Amino acid sequence: MDRFVVVGGARLAGEVSVTGAKNSVLKLMAASLLAEGTTRLTAVPDILDVAIMSEVLRRLGCTVERGPGSVTIDVPTELSHEADYDLVRRMRASIAVLGPLVARCGQAKVALPGGDAIGSRGLDFHIAGLVKLGAHVESEHGYLIATAPRLTGAQVWLDFPSVGATENLLMAAVLAKGTTTIDNAAREPDIVDLCQFLVAMGASVEGIGTSTLVVEGVERLSPVEHRTLPDRIVAGTWAMAATITRGDIYVRGGRAEHLEIALDKLTMAGALVEPGPDGFRVRMEGRPKAVDVVTLPYPGFPTDLQPMVLALNSVADGTAMVTENVFEARWMFVNELARLGADVRTDGHHAVVRGREVLSGAPVKAHDIRAGAALVLAGLVADGVTEVADVHHIDRGYEGFVDKLVALGADVRREQVEDEQPF
Numbered sequence: 001m002d003r004f005v006v007v008g009g010a011r012l013a014g015e016v017s018v019t020g021a022k023n024s025v026l027k028l029m030a031a032s033l034l035a036e037g038t039t040r041l042t043a044v045p046d047i048l049d050v051a052i053m054s055e056v057l058r059r060l061g062c063t064v065e066r067g068p069g070s071v072t073i074d075v076p077t078e079l080s081h082e083a084d085y086d087l088v089r090r091m092r093a094s095i096a097v098l099g100p101l102v103a104r105c106g107q108a109k110v111a112l113p114g115g116d117a118i119g120s121r122g123l124d125f126h127i128a129g130l131v132k133l134g135a136h137v138e139s140e141h142g143y144l145i146a147t148a149p150r151l152t153g154a155q156v157w158l159d160f161p162s163v164g165a166t167e168n169l170l171m172a173a174v175l176a177k178g179t180t181t182i183d184n185a186a187r188e189p190d191i192v193d194l195c196q197f198l199v200a201m202g203a204s205v206e207g208i209g210t211s212t213l214v215v216e217g218v219e220r221l222s223p224v225e226h227r228t229l230p231d232r233i234v235a236g237t238w239a240m241a242a243t244i245t246r247g248d249i250y251v252r253g254g255r256a257e258h259l260e261i262a263l264d265k266l267t268m269a270g271a272l273v274e275p276g277p278d279g280f281r282v283r284m285e286g287r288p289k290a291v292d293v294v295t296l297p298y299p300g301f302p303t304d305l306q307p308m309v310l311a312l313n314s315v316a317d318g319t320a321m322v323t324e325n326v327f328e329a330r331w332m333f334v335n336e337l338a339r340l341g342a343d344v345r346t347d348g349h350h351a352v353v354r355g356r357e358v359l360s361g362a363p364v365k366a367h368d369i370r371a372g373a374a375l376v377l378a379g380l381v382a383d384g385v386t387e388v389a390d391v392h393h394i395d396r397g398y399e400g401f402v403d404k405l406v407a408l409g410a411d412v413r414r415e416q417v418e419d420e421q422p423f
């Protein structure tokens with residue numbers, strides 16, 4: 001239960017590198033289960049979630065080795081088909097093994113993840129889709145049990161373009177008998193990365209990058225080597241960091257084309273965004289202007305950057321409305337931001353933020369990865385010291401966060417916290 005101690009006031013300047021996307025690599029690791037043999041992934045971030053997914057795969061019978069920036073997964077002929085609660089509750093993305101396990105083993109028993117800090121996050125689309133593909137799915141003693149001797153292609157419509165459901169259904173459909181169409185599919189770059197990985201393995205997927213994915217099932221897939229796409233949320237976090245601290249950061253590896261709306265919002269806030277040969281630069285002078293934001297599935301403004309934009313608006317000139325359409329409970333973060341003096345009022349999907357000249361440092365708590373990162377950004381522009389507790393959440397998604405902040409000129413350190421007293 002470490003914490004970050006952030007001393008406000010520094011202007012971040014310099015260069016920072018972005019590695020592979022968390023949300024991509026976790027699904028690529030799950031997809032490796034679809035092919036017997038050795039899959040190698042590169043540009044793998046050194047983050048806690050990759051360690052958790054490695055453990056999920058080991059318990060399924062795989063040999064998983066981590067190298068610097070890589071992971072090698074040796075998938076045996078016979079797999080176990082059970083993902084335990086102790087891992088799934090630590091990382092919801094573990095449910096990405098559901099589709100590949102049913103496809104490969106004809107059965108899967110995966111713990112239900114339960115609620116988390118950003119909302120209820122159902123699995124109904126995952127389940128309905130698998131049922132359409134011919135699986136029998138039931139929930140028993142906290143586990144989802146899916147069985148299907150051989151999945152068969154079907155037409156699946158998603159009520160909402162869910163990232164996780166699109167991925168699970170894609171991974172199930174690639175080994176199903178016949179054609180599967182996934183309509184209203186999510187279009188996130190992570191999905192495109194997964195599709196390209198599956199195609200390299202021998203799968204047939206058409207409509208990649210669109211909301212209609214057509215999958216022609218094949219008999220078997222082969223393991224491949226694949227480079228994970230860069231993390232657009234981490235890149236976006238650095239862009240926000242430059243803007244909020246009135247700094248100047250070159251985000252090496254950041255793909256501006258995956259962040260179009262987010263970078264446009266920063267431009268409206270007053271930042272100068274320039275493309276570079278292998279990334280982009282964000283420069284900011286003066287106080288940011290308030291910007292209205294509405295989160296939506298890709299290519300809309302990403303919900304994962306919503307906490308950062310709330311932090312930005314809390315020190316901006318003017319009043320902004322931020323609307324959250326993807327995760328209803330993401331406002332939990334607002335109470336922590338208010339401890340730093342931010343003036344935010346929420347009503348249903350909307351938050352109204354009245355910008356303050358300056359925030360005021362205080363002890364706060366990270367409830368999830370993105371809220372944690374946003375609290376650090378707020379701490380960078382708060383007067384005095386901000387202590388961000390429960391930073392294991394930040395470790396789940398940001399490689400070397402403190403070191404990178406320090407290299408950019410921030411006054412931040414990590415502190416170990418002794419066991420808390422009962423009262």
Ligand code: UD1
Nearest residue numbers: 023093121122123124125126160162163164165304326327
């Ligand atoms: C993924 C990302 C997360 C990101 C989110 C949206 C990973 C590990 N996580 O999460 O960082 O914030 O996409 O871009 O990749 N829903 C249902 N029923 C379902 C599935 C989803 O009601 O069966 C709802 C969810 O509660 C939520 C919305 O759909 O309100 C979007 O969820 P989804 O796109 O599935 O997010 P995740 O894949 O969980």
